[in-house]
Amino acid sequence: MAETFPTLFSQIKLGPLTLRNRIAMAPLTRQMAEADGTPNDEMAAYYARRARGGLGLIITEGTYEQDAFQSRAYLSQPGIANDSHQAGWAKVFDAVHQHDCKIIVQLMHGGRVSDPRVLNGQPPVSASATQSEGWSLYTDSDYEKQIRAIDGPWDKVTFGPARALTVEEIHQIADGFAAGAKRAVDAGADGVEVHGANGYLLWQFINPKTNLRTDAFGGSPENNIRFAKLVGEKVRAAIGPDKLIVLRLSQDGVDDFVGAWPGTTYAEAIGAALKGSAYDALHWASFNYLDNRQADDATPMPTVLRKASGLPVITNGGIADGPQAEAALTTGAADMVAIGRPIFAQPDWPYIVRSGASYDWAPFDRKYVVRPPLDYGLAYPLALTDPNWPAI
Ligand SMILES: Cc1cc2nc3c(=O)[nH]c(=O)nc-3n(C[C@H](O)[C@H](O)[C@H](O)COP(=O)(O)O)c2cc1C
Numbered sequence: 001m002a003e004t005f006p007t008l009f010s011q012i013k014l015g016p017l018t019l020r021n022r023i024a025m026a027p028l029t030r031q032m033a034e035a036d037g038t039p040n041d042e043m044a045a046y047y048a049r050r051a052r053g054g055l056g057l058i059i060t061e062g063t064y065e066q067d068a069f070q071s072r073a074y075l076s077q078p079g080i081a082n083d084s085h086q087a088g089w090a091k092v093f094d095a096v097h098q099h100d101c102k103i104i105v106q107l108m109h110g111g112r113v114s115d116p117r118v119l120n121g122q123p124p125v126s127a128s129a130t131q132s133e134g135w136s137l138y139t140d141s142d143y144e145k146q147i148r149a150i151d152g153p154w155d156k157v158t159f160g161p162a163r164a165l166t167v168e169e170i171h172q173i174a175d176g177f178a179a180g181a182k183r184a185v186d187a188g189a190d191g192v193e194v195h196g197a198n199g200y201l202l203w204q205f206i207n208p209k210t211n212l213r214t215d216a217f218g219g220s221p222e223n224n225i226r227f228a229k230l231v232g233e234k235v236r237a238a239i240g241p242d243k244l245i246v247l248r249l250s251q252d253g254v255d256d257f258v259g260a261w262p263g264t265t266y267a268e269a270i271g272a273a274l275k276g277s278a279y280d281a282l283h284w285a286s287f288n289y290l291d292n293r294q295a296d297d298a299t300p301m302p303t304v305l306r307k308a309s310g311l312p313v314i315t316n317g318g319i320a321d322g323p324q325a326e327a328a329l330t331t332g333a334a335d336m337v338a339i340g341r342p343i344f345a346q347p348d349w350p351y352i353v354r355s356g357a358s359y360d361w362a363p364f365d366r367k368y369v370v371r372p373p374l375d376y377g378l379a380y381p382l383a384l385t386d387p388n389w390p391a392i
Contacts, residue, residue, distance in 0.1 A: 004322065004353075004354050004355070004356050005322045005323075005325065005326045005353065005354065006326075007022065007326055007329040007330055008021060008022050008023065008322065008325050008326050008329060008337070008353070008354075009021045009022075009354055010022065012056070012312075012335060012336055014057075014244060014280060014281055014312060014335075014336065015191070015243075015244040015245065015280025015281060016191075016241060016242045016243065016244060016280070017057075017102055017190055017191070017244045019056035019057050019102060019336070020056050020100060020101075021054070021055075021056040021350065022056060022325075022329060022334075022335070022336040022337060023054070023055050023056050023057075023325070023336070023337060023339060023349075023350050024055065024056060024057040024058070024059055024314055024336055024337065024338040024339070025050055025055050025057070025058045025059060025338065025339060025340075025343045026059060026285070026316050026338040026339060026340035026343070027059045027060060027061050027062055027106040027193065027195070027248070027340075028061055028340055028341075028343070028344060029061045029062055029074060029077070030043075030046070030061055031074055031075060031076040031077060032046070032076060033076050033077060033078035033079070033088070034076075034088075035075075035076060036079075036084065037064065037072070037077060037078055037079030037081065037084075037085055038078070038079075038084045038085055038087075038088040039078045039085065039088030039089050039091070039092050040088060041091065043078070043088075043092055044091045044092045044094075044095040045095070047060070047092050047095065047096050047103070048092075048095035048096055048098065048099060049347045050343055050347045051095070051096040051097075051098075051099035051100075051101035051103070052099045052347070053343075053346075053347040053348040053349060053350055053351060054348065054349075054350030054351045054354070055101050055343075055350055056101065056102070056336070056350075057101065057102050057103070057104065057336070058096060058101060058102070058103040058104070059103075059104055059106055059193050059246070059283070059338065060078075060092075060103065060104070060105045060106050061077075061078065061106065062074075062077065062106050062107075062108035062195055062200070063077070063078045063079060063080050063105050063106060063107055063108065063180070064077060064078075064079045064080070064081060064107075064108065064109065064110075064180075065079070065080055065081060065107045065108075065109070065176045065177050065179065065180025065181070066081045066173075066176035066179060066180060067079075067081050067082075068172070068176065069109070069125060069165075069169060069172065069173050069176065070110070070114055070119050070122050070123075070124055070125055071109045071110065071114075071173070071176060072110065072114060072118045072119075073108065073109070073110025073113070073114040073115060073118065073200065074110070074114075074115055074118065075115060075117060075118060077118075080105060080107070080180040080183045080184050080187075081176075081179075081180060081183075085183070086183045086184075086186065086187045087187070089105065089183075089184065089187045089188075089189070090187040090188055093187055093188035093189055094188060097188070102190040102191075102244075103189060103190055104184075104189055104190055104191040104192050104193050104244055104246065105180075105181075105184040105189050105192050105193070106192070106193040106194075106195050106248070107177050107180050107181060107184075107192050107193070107194055107195060107235075108195035108200050108201075109173060109176075109177075109195075109200060109201035109202070110124070110200050110201065111124060111125060111126045111127075111162065111199075111200050111201030111202075111203075111204045112124045112125070112126040112130060112131065112132050112159055112162035112201075112204060112210070113132050113134065113159055113199050113200060113253070113254060113255050114159075116158075116159065116160055119160075123160055123161060123162060123163050124159060124160055124162045124163075125162055125163055125164075125165050125169070125201070126162035126163070126164065126165070126201065126204045126210065127164065127165070127201075127204045127205045127210055127211040127212070127213055127217070127218060127227075128162075128164045128210065128211060128212040128213055128218070129161065129162060129163055129164045130161075130162055130204075130210055130212070131159060131160070131161040131162060132159040132162075132199075132255045132256075133255065134159065134199075134253075134254065134255025134256065159255070164213070167215065167216075167217065170217060170227055170230070171230070173201070173231075174227070174230045174231045174234045175234060177194060177231045177234060177235055178231075178234035178235050178237065178238035178239075179238070180192075181235040181238050181239050181243075181245075182238045182239055185239045185243050189243075190243060190244055191239070191243040191244030191245055191246070191280075192235060192239070192243070192244075192245060192246075193245075193246040193247070193248055193283060194228065194231050194232060194235065194245070194246070194247050194248065194279075195248050196228045196247050196248055196249050197248040197249050197250035197283075197285040198248075198250050198252065198253055198254050198285060199252070199253020199254040199255050199256060200253075200254075202227060202228045202231065203249075203250065203253055203260075204253075205217060205218070205224055205225075205226075205227045205228065206224050206225055206228060206249070206261075206270065207224070207253070207260040207261060208224065208260075208262070208266075209256075209260045210260070211224050220269075221266060221269035221270050221273060222269070222273045224270075225270050225273045225274065228247060229273070229274070229277050229278070232245060232247060232277050232278035232279050233277075233278045235278065236278035244280050244281070245278060245279055245280050246279065246280060246281045246282070246283050246314065247274070247277075247279045247281075247282050247283065248282075248283040248284075248285055249270070249282060249283070249284060249285065249305070250284065250285035250286055251263075251286065251291070251293065251301060252286065252287075261293075262293075262294065263292055263293050263294025263295075263297065263301075264292060264294045264297040264299060264301075264304050265294065267301055267304045267305050267308065268304060268308045269308075270305070270308075271304065271305045271306075271307070271308025271309035271311075272308050272309070274309045274311065275308075275309050275310050275311070279311065280311070280312070281311055281312040281313065281314060281335070281336075282305055282306075282309060282311050282312075282313050282314070283313070283314040283315075283316065283338060284301060284302035284305060284313055284314070284315050284316060284317070285316050285317065285338075286301070286316065286317035286318070287317050287318055288317050288318040289301070289302055289315045289316060289317040289318060289319065289328060289333060289334070290318075290333075291317070292304070300315075300333045302315040302333050302334060303331075303332050303333045306332065306333070306334075306335075307332075312335035312336070313333075313334055313335055313336075314334065314335070314336045314337070314338050315328050315333050315334030315335075315336070315337055315338065316337065316338035316339070316340060317340075319337050319339060320342055321353060322353040322354070322356075325337045325339075325353070
């Protein structure tokens with residue numbers, strides 16, 4: 001049994017943490033916190049169930065770190081901005097730690113793609129005064145309207161025009177990330193992941209298409225990544241050397257699936273700029289980690305970043321089974337893998353993979369996104385009612 005996917009199931013030292021294997025749960029927004037952002041018992045059960053499934057690391061769903069500066073991005077999104085949030089997360093961390101699994105909180109700021117319904121009439125903020133052409137996810141089907149009890153014509157929620165942040169505000173937002181990180185570790189988290197991916201605020205700075213600044217925070221790859229580096233430094237100062245700090249990066253945004261990053265050349269510059277930064281590791285987010293949209297180069301983007309930064313890379317995107325995960329680890333594309341949609345559907349994914357048992361790939365369905373009243377029914381592979389797995 002132990003020889004099945006030997007790299008995947010070997011320990012890894014990531015920053016200050018030793019993880020029992022190389023499988024992370026990717027951050028997955030569920031919108032199941034209380035309306036005020038407090039994590040609830042349902043979330044503790046959901047995360048603990050997946051920790052029990054044999055993961056080495058859980059990276060939580062994107063969490064807002066402060067109430068100011070339009071940080072919140074979603075309805076029912078969890079926060080880590082006040083005592084109530086902190087107490088809620090403490091229950092989640094306790095529940096997860098009982099299963100020998102580490103957990104870090106993903107800290108995010110929605111920037112220009114924050115749901116207008118959580119902005120209280122304020123304009124969203126971004127690197128520059130731009131407006132996303134996309135629309136808010138999760139409210140565009142009858143099923144979702146019904147399941148979330150939304151009345152009225154909610155077919156599309158468009159994003160408003162964003163205003164550019166001042167340099168002073170950039171520093172204040174970075175301070176907010178640090179304060180959120182401090183609350184997270186005070187509540188028992190093993191570290192944090194800074195969300196620089198998927199179209200949100202830090203990505204809007206990293207992406208040359210949305211960052212039109214001409215000051216120290218725009219105009220070159222080194223300047224575009226400066227905000228994310230500043231956040232890393234402030235977070236490190238707040239939580240010290242014994243906690244893990246990861247930076248998540250991606251080419252695409254939730255409102256831009258054509259690949260805003262130019263490809264290899266740009267990733268090399270970003271990776272080089274992150275060398276020696278406060279981050280212990282990078283995390284590549286995509287729907288297919290083998291992608292590289294630079295026409296003359298087929299090297300997977302996480303391979304490029306790993307080489308350029310010299311940092312360990314958690315690689316995510318389209319990894320569905322053991323052979324694919326092991327291949328990512330043994331071909332230079334990853335030090336660890338992060339699994340998203342399969343873990344939504346199959347909390348025992350690590351055990352199932354290690355056992356070599358066949359299992360159904362649960363196709364992604366939007367029903368996994370919103371408050372999941374059917375979570376446990378959907379989540380459990382029917383053929384495995386009582387796996388009684390040995391320790392992993
Ligand atoms: C419903 C849903 C919610 C997601 N929420 C987040 C999130 O909160 N933070 C984040 O960085 N990525 C988020 N992602 C992206 C996933 O982490 C991951 O990159 C994506 O699902 C591809 O990985 P997979 O092929 O293993 O599913 C989300 C994806 C989905 C489908």
